[in-house]
Amino acid sequence: MNKEETFEQFTEKLEEIFHLRSAIAVLSWDQEVFMPQKGIESRAKTISNLSGFLHQKFTSSDFEKTILKVKKFYDKKILADEEACIFKEVWRDFEREKKLPLSFVKELSRVCSEGQNIWAKAKEKSDFKIFLPSLKKIIELKRKEAQLVGYNKNPYDAMLDIYEPYATTEEVSLVFDELKKFLLPFLRKIKKSKVKISSEKLNGKFPLKKQIEFNKFIAEKLGFDFEAGRLDESVHPFSTSFNPMDVRMTTRYSEKNLISSIMGTIHESGHSIYEQGLSADKFGTPLGESISTGIHESQSRIWENMVGRSKFFWKFFYPILQKKFPDPFGKISFDSFYRAINKVESDFIRIEADEITYNLHIIIRFEIEKELLDGSIQAEDLPKIWNDKMKEYFGLKVPNDALGVLQDVHWSGGNIGYFPTYVLGNLYSAQLFEASKKDILNLEEKISAGQFGHFKEWLRKNIHVHGKMYSAGELIEKVTGEKLSSQYFINYIKEKYSKIYKI
């Protein structure tokens, strides 16, 4: 077979694999959104069956034969740029999968599946000791995974690589340290500020139907295409994509808190507009896939925070909100509303933390994960380490494990290396937003006037359509002219919150 035929065979097989992933995504979406209670057990089996097929397909000798044929062309450097990218990215996954023996994969999956149940019980009883044996086993397996797949300097590199391909522990530590150096004293200043903000006044009684309508209205305004997607309700807001023509997102509704559903919708719209912006004709190849978890998060954060918590955004939406929900917003001034949605508060819990403290929550987790992986700390010491850091960073005394080290599900599912992508998302989003302001004349005024199209198109053209053509680092450099830096985010926070808290 010549190069063209070989490559076509390769992409056909890839497409089959992507359709299986798509099917799993539909089943998982339904599970979270519409599935009746008694369906849980069977659905888990159906999904695990499909995941098994997926693994079989990807690691079959048939697929291996094909990818090795393509590798020959790649090694001879005769693939076109896009073809080379497709091969390179699939090969990355294929190699990783090949390095992990099936027995290891099964054990990890079993331990993590048990781990999540045990963690839930431990959290309920607020007792870390219940979870400790599982956690130790998980860390041991993840360290083994790092050995099996290999790494350059730091075993944690092998964890990061799953979510943020090509990122290194060294680089990430560098930007996180800079960020921490700024955030800690800045947060102390905010605490000492005389400005005290209450967000209680935003509460009210909001009928579900009206909330749904308003959330859909916002998502549509931002550019989410309802002919190629849906907005539904689930316990935790999330987004998932079956393909760029069918992207599903959810938010969470509470009768008394409208703003939380709106922030959920804006955040998920960011993720979903990214997925809708991928090239449908590249479906089935890495060129039709998002770059990394961090870049994905940058798209949700850029809409939720840079845009959705800004004055210019609410200049357009607040009068509409006041009209639709005169109680309570009719009696709340624009400035008071703006301050309330940007309240900074040191709290024990990461989820729904504000723009500033969120990063510190993540940095604690990152520092811990890194040292767990290289063995410089041990799992049994986690509650103490956690609580010491909470004291140091937030000045808070953690009252119990449920509000401390047990609060997040991630570790129990083996998802070590995921946390840092939340902060990377924030850093990327600030750096990208600065670049967009240079490219789009009067961007903030445009948004104030309800014109979101320019910004959406800028994101699409500069980020979405490329799929995995560039790594996160390459993309940031290509779009912003420099490497990832924490400085943009620091400047953004400094400027915005100095004004709000008059410091």
Place this chain on the structure above:
Amino acid sequence: MNKEETFEQFTEKLEEIFHLRSAIAVLSWDQEVFMPQKGIESRAKTISNLSGFLHQKFTSSDFEKTILKVKKFYDKKILADEEACIFKEVWRDFEREKKLPLSFVKELSRVCSEGQNIWAKAKEKSDFKIFLPSLKKIIELKRKEAQLVGYNKNPYDAMLDIYEPYATTEEVSLVFDELKKFLLPFLRKIKKSKVKISSEKLNGKFPLKKQIEFNKFIAEKLGFDFEAGRLDESVHPFSTSFNPMDVRMTTRYSEKNLISSIMGTIHESGHSIYEQGLSADKFGTPLGESISTGIHESQSRIWENMVGRSKFFWKFFYPILQKKFPDPFGKISFDSFYRAINKVESDFIRIEADEITYNLHIIIRFEIEKELLDGSIQAEDLPKIWNDKMKEYFGLKVPNDALGVLQDVHWSGGNIGYFPTYVLGNLYSAQLFEASKKDILNLEEKISAGQFGHFKEWLRKNIHVHGKMYSAGELIEKVTGEKLSSQYFINYIKEKYSKIYKI
């Protein structure tokens, strides 16, 4: 491997296949109920990919090896009854699949997929000639299919067998002829009756939300378990099951016609209660599957017609309906309502036809299909044959092909042999209902009092839990003490409609 080990391996492989089917069912359900418009093309590809895997799995040499091992135990007659049934039913499908060469299956699938598009155009233009070449090709392929899979007396047996396993053309013709002999003169009597019924008065203005609530209330009362299923909305009402713990049904809502949504819900509840009544622990084997399309239809018809169009049913529900929707039902007497929902009317269209004429619509199709298959009539003559039969049975002059021979999608999709199961469903339902009345003391009074549990449990115990343990014919004989007969349905119709139309 001993018998136990072999059989376990066999059922494990079967379960894998069933999970794939389950996944396809979820994807198809979502497609009809919630999928955004632009997702159509990709979803079709995802489903066709999964169907491909399913076919591969079922016809793989790996599966063949296993089933042949089981066959040895079966041939030696050392399988337990349930095991023997599992083997026998899977072997039926396996043999049929093996007899059809892949090239044939692909061609049939291609021709039918094109056929449906061409049929839709032909129907829109009301021009049979547009559809004729497709239809000829489809009939040719279905005749070839009959040759490939083999049959005893009549090539149409091989078609029936897909939907109504073990049924023969001869048997079906016999009961249908009896039925026709009764229905034709009876329908003429109704037409001549002085009783004229109008159903216009049932129309009104019914808010969607209230309709949904009322439909859910009815479904729940009948015994549909909402913790193991859902009721949603779609263009055409349907039911589908992922497993007995997750059964999804839909109905259709129109603002002005509440009764049509209710009848849809009752019909689909019948199908869904059957699926929920299958044994969850037999999932993955024929013992956890419904018997046949006809028996399935009997479950929807027994609820929709025997129960849902009866006086005793509405004795309970009508006062509630009147209270919830005083306009118009407050001003309609019980008897007038009962007559309106049982109006008999000769019309061109099968869908939503009444209990009497529905059967004649089907008998026309059955007679045509049978003769198309054995070659005694030709596709080009269909409009004339159709219109002649409509004249003969209904006294109607068909004005155009769209209202005549082109009205149904079935043939264009290759589903020849499906139609008769609708009438078989009616016949089974009447015979089963009579048996249930013998077993359950004062059944009609119980239902009048809103007690549906006894009837549901009777169906469950006598029909649902058995899965495919008995063929349709065996089950009817086991439960009612005699072979399928059209007499029960004839008696039911005669008694009910003689009163309504005073004949």
